Amino acid sequence: MSLFQLEDIKKEFKHGSTKEQILKGIDLELNKGELTALVGASGSGKSTLLTIAAGLQDLSDGSITFGGKNMSAMNAEGVREIRAKHFGFVFQHAHLVPFLTVREQLELMLDTAETKWSKKSRAARIEDALTTVDMREHKDSYPENLSGGEKQRVAIARAIIHEPQILFADEPTASLDSKRSVEVIELIERLARELNITVLMVTHDNDMLEYAERIVEMKDGKIIEF
């Protein structure tokens, strides 16, 4: 079932008086619970496409439809609300707050989330998310005492704590060694399979592709292969 549609997405950046077209009409659909890998050479526009899809950056032309709603026709507040309720994000680096414990990182996320939960359901959510990423025993640790893979697992817990429908991941394994990369990709694959989260993941690493149900390749701002 198609949950998310990108239609004829274009993006241009101005360099002085000239305009450069970075995305040249992208069509892409994401199906519920499916893990789609986005690959392509550096500079081909993967991160630009991902951030536009996630509502983190404006598009120049085209339309984005999520759950039947046309996001590109919404004002900034409407997009922000969808993003906060239904989207989660993971990047190459975990970007944890250095002076907060693992549990506090997640509490902070719930404090700023769109939906307000009772104290009891907040605690249950934190336990669930930490169990999902297998980090319960580290809940009182600070980031400096965690390995790169553990930090990324906390970043994933933080990204899913509000039960998003779509997870956008930009090179989530790029700063990890191969063993930690496999742990993180297996976790992301499990989010799709068991929690039915739709995942769009940019990756450079061919070893990650076997976990994807679909592989989409970009070249020079266009999709060249499904």
Ligand SMILES: Nc1ncnc2c1ncn2[C@@H]1O[C@H](COP(=O)(O)OP(=O)(O)O)[C@@H](O)[C@H]1O
């Ligand atoms: N904010 C921006 N302003 C101008 N050019 C940009 C901006 N963001 C990205 N670009 C350009 O768009 C192209 C694609 O970048 P990006 O989407 O980051 O590619 P990828 O993630 O595939 O490496 C690059 O040439 C980059 O320099």
Ligand SMILES: [Mg+2]
């Ligand atoms: Mg990129």
